[in-house]
Amino acid sequence: MKNYQWNIAVMCLVTVTIIGAFSFIRATPHEYDRSIGSLHQIREMNISSSSDSKELTLSFAVAHGTKEAMKPTVEILDIESTPLYYGEKLKISNDSSQGKYVVAVNLYDTRLQEAAKHNLNIQGLKLSSENHIVKHIRAAYPADDSQMIIYIGCADKPIVEIDEDKNLLVVRITPSQEHRQE
Amino acid sequence: MNEGLRRRTAQLLIVFLLLSYIAIEVVAFAATSWQPQLKPTIIIPRQEWGAAPPYNMDLRDRTKGMGLIFHHTAHYFPELDYFKTAEEIKRVQDQHMNTEGYGDIGYHYIVDRAGRIWDGRSTNWTGAHSKGNNHNIGIVALGNYEGAWGIGAQNVTTGAFQAMERLSKWLVYQESLDDPFVYTHRQFNDTVCPGGNMNSLILLDLRLSIRNAMQPAVR
Numbered sequence: 001m002k003n004y005q006w007n008i009a010v011m012c013l014v015t016v017t018i019i020g021a022f023s024f025i026r027a028t029p030h031e032y033d034r035s036i037g038s039l040h041q042i043r044e045m046n047i048s049s050s051s052d053s054k055e056l057t058l059s060f061a062v063a064h065g066t067k068e069a070m071k072p073t074v075e076i077l078d079i080e081s082t083p084l085y086y087g088e089k090l091k092i093s094n095d096s097s098q099g100k101y102v103v104a105v106n107l108y109d110t111r112l113q114e115a116a117k118h119n120l121n122i123q124g125l126k127l128s129s130e131n132h133i134v135k136h137i138r139a140a141y142p143a144d145d146s147q148m149i150i151y152i153g154c155a156d157k158p159i160v161e162i163d164e165d166k167n168l169l170v171v172r173i174t175p176s177q178e179h180r181q182e
Numbered sequence: 183m184n185e186g187l188r189r190r191t192a193q194l195l196i197v198f199l200l201l202s203y204i205a206i207e208v209v210a211f212a213a214t215s216w217q218p219q220l221k222p223t224i225i226i227p228r229q230e231w232g233a234a235p236p237y238n239m240d241l242r243d244r245t246k247g248m249g250l251i252f253h254h255t256a257h258y259f260p261e262l263d264y265f266k267t268a269e270e271i272k273r274v275q276d277q278h279m280n281t282e283g284y285g286d287i288g289y290h291y292i293v294d295r296a297g298r299i300w301d302g303r304s305t306n307w308t309g310a311h312s313k314g315n316n317h318n319i320g321i322v323a324l325g326n327y328e329g330a331w332g333i334g335a336q337n338v339t340t341g342a343f344q345a346m347e348r349l350s351k352w353l354v355y356q357e358s359l360d361d362p363f364v365y366t367h368r369q370f371n372d373t374v375c376p377g378g379n380m381n382s383l384i385l386l387d388l389r390l391s392i393r394n395a396m397q398p399a400v401r
Contacts, residue, residue: 037326145253146372
């Protein structure tokens with residue numbers, strides 16, 4: 001191979017390598033929206049229920065900006081005696097339409113993508129409670145710029161199971177009586 | 183010595199002792215207290231960034247805090263332009279009030295990448311920036327200093343850091359705060375805020391800068 005041909009080949013190889021390296025370094029999962037920021041982003045929320053029980057499953061599709069897991073914490077609260085966040089304030093709710101018990105899923109460094117805001121917002125989403133335990137779902141934001149709570153209002157005292165997979169957070173809510181029968 | 187002279191001498195002695203006492207107190211105060219900081223050159227008022235009026239009924243009176251807590255918006259923002267910065271601050275307020283239901287923007291002051299300081303929530307009100315610690319003044323730097331997957335983290339500009347210094351020194355004096363004066367959000371809550379690129383800058387460099395400013399005025 002002539003000298004100049006060799007030089008051209010090497011230059012092409014180096015250029016391609018540099019572009020490839022640059023692209024690789026800049027690559028992030030395509031579902032993660034850099035313009036929103038934060039470590040984790042909820043892309044959407046799906047609700048599914050079982051036909052032969054009152055169990056309800058909430059599935060949150062998640063995009064990550066870190067290898068760390070979300071590690072949500074869960075509390076089961078009695079709505080009549082426990083204050084909940086409304087805006088930046090804690091208040092005891094007298095709104096029985098939200099259910100007798102509230103499952104509070106606490107999330108950290110998590111923001112919502114646009115598609116998730118439709119169902120998950122501070123106004124809340126009312127669900128028919130005839131076939132399952134959950135009556136109401138809303139997002140709340142404590143007076144902290146990195147925390148978010150998902151309040152899940154339940155008609156009966158629930159049992160909560162949380163599974164966190166790579167890009168999915170699953171919250172399974174079952175009435176405690178149903179759970180005991182199993 | 184006649185009675186009048188004795189009385190006058192006694193009065194002079196009392197005046198002299200009183201003046202000496204006052205002089206000693208003044209010198210001691212000057213020697214141990216630090217130079218009072220003038221207000222930072224400019225704090226840009228709320229109307230400049232088009233702030234919406236707060237929902238006062240959602241706000242609570244603020245009690246004295248122990249320090250200043252620093253945050254980042256975790257939202258990539260490279261702009262230096264005045265008007266784009268004003269838009270960004272308005273966006274933060276919109277998110278806090280309309281999406282998150284706060285009474286006002288959660289932070290008391292905002293520092294931008296060009297080194298300007300903007301007025302946020304009134305310091306008469308408790309903030310909404312660090313749960314359990316909102317009686318402390320919250321200061322946010324615009325930008326994302328953590329990034330995603332180890333890349334894209336912004337660096338604190340020199341202008342921004344100098345603005346943090348000016349603002350902090352003034353507030354530490356105003357609020358009579360004690361060492362270590364400044365904190366970061368991650369020290370109190372489970373979060374990466376204010377990002378890896380800003381955290382040590384606050385805890386090491388800014389604290390040192392404030393401590394140095396507190397060296398006795400009289401050596």
